Amino acid sequence: MSTQVAVAAAVAGIGVYALYLRRSSASAQTGKPIFGSFGFHSLKLHSSELINHNTKKLRFELPDASQPSGLSLSSALLTVSFPNGRWLPVLRPYTPTNDLDEKGFVELMVKHYPGGKQSTHIHSLKPGDTLTFAPIPELKWSPNKYPHVAMIAGGAGITPMYQLARGILKNPDDQTRITLVWGVNTDEDIFLGDEFSELEKKFPGRFKVHYVVATPKAGSPHQKGFVTKQILEGAGLSGSSEKNQGTHVLVCGPPPMEAALKGTKKFLGGAQPGLLAELGYGKDRIFSF
Ligand SMILES: Cc1cc2nc3c(=O)[nH]c(=O)nc-3n(C[C@H](O)[C@H](O)[C@H](O)COP(=O)(O)OP(=O)(O)OC[C@H]3O[C@@H](n4cnc5c(N)ncnc54)[C@H](O)[C@@H]3O)c2cc1C
Numbered sequence: 001m002s003t004q005v006a007v008a009a010a011v012a013g014i015g016v017y018a019l020y021l022r023r024s025s026a027s028a029q030t031g032k033p034i035f036g037s038f039g040f041h042s043l044k045l046h047s048s049e050l051i052n053h054n055t056k057k058l059r060f061e062l063p064d065a066s067q068p069s070g071l072s073l074s075s076a077l078l079t080v081s082f083p084n085g086r087w088l089p090v091l092r093p094y095t096p097t098n099d100l101d102e103k104g105f106v107e108l109m110v111k112h113y114p115g116g117k118q119s120t121h122i123h124s125l126k127p128g129d130t131l132t133f134a135p136i137p138e139l140k141w142s143p144n145k146y147p148h149v150a151m152i153a154g155g156a157g158i159t160p161m162y163q164l165a166r167g168i169l170k171n172p173d174d175q176t177r178i179t180l181v182w183g184v185n186t187d188e189d190i191f192l193g194d195e196f197s198e199l200e201k202k203f204p205g206r207f208k209v210h211y212v213v214a215t216p217k218a219g220s221p222h223q224k225g226f227v228t229k230q231i232l233e234g235a236g237l238s239g240s241s242e243k244n245q246g247t248h249v250l251v252c253g254p255p256p257m258e259a260a261l262k263g264t265k266k267f268l269g270g271a272q273p274g275l276l277a278e279l280g281y282g283k284d285r286i287f288s289f
Helices: 002-012 014-023 117-124 155-170 193-202 229-234 255-262
Strands: 041-050 055-061 075-081 090-094 105-111 130-137 148-154 177-184 207-213 247-252 286-288
Touching: 055 117, 075 117, 090 117, 105 117, 105 155, 148 155, 148 255, 155 177, 155 193, 155 247, 193 207, 207 229, 247 255, 255 286
Parallel strands: 148 177, 148 247, 177 207, 247 286
Antiparallel strands: 041 055, 041 130, 055 105, 075 090, 075 130
């Protein structure tokens, strides 16, 4: 929900943005992290690489190669474009997947949705093309605020979870445990698998990932189906159990998955409490990216 507020604020500021954009330069040396404060910046695409059947990894150059992006842990970038000469901008958030301390680059992993306005535009970009970004803070992460976080992601909703999990585990002062449940359509939709395996090996007992594949291939090592109450219980995420009393749940996925997890209101065709409520998680224990 925080994303929607941020997007609305950005729409309100779009006039200012249009003026700013004309003056923004991807090659200026700023001497400070460019996304340390709010503002729109146009960045040059350095490279673009297909990493599975529908997802590209794109690396954008920061204007000052000696500086990191300045994004805080659990931030996204709002992208702005006017594809095909549109009058109204297309605004969509994407979560950087590179280490936030890396200097000179931000990296995105963007899944292409057929007919999707922004993902189609981003997939069409060639090295040297530019894209406009503004930082949007998501969850304000405080180390050790919760003993355990349950991350539940669907499809490309994995990127905020990856950024946060890596940031938590990288910080020697943060002892938060993480259980990640990631629902995808097919085995081929999985990306970042090697990175997650590395984290599991490096942090046994602190990080565990459960893949749930709707239509698995023959011999797939993963659980079959959707993210259900049984799957979440099997991953040790029953909200009422003693060991999960301090567990906080983070959710990012397509709207139908979020509705199934968090429930629906009456005006959406009959109120449903949602799987997380059934598992014992109150709304104050759930955050949606
Ligand atoms: C905080 C946050 C971070 C995000 N980070 C990333 C990221 O790192 N990488 C990434 O690829 N995406 C990410 N997304 C999703 C991204 O913002 C866009 O929603 C997505 O790229 C689709 O935009 P579009 O303009 O291409 O599609 P649209 O033109 O908005 O929609 C076209 C069609 O695509 C389908 N569609 C759109 N969005 C979704 C979706 N989320 N799930 C399933 N079907 C959908 C629908 O059928 C829709 O009718 C993030 C979303 C949030 C809220």
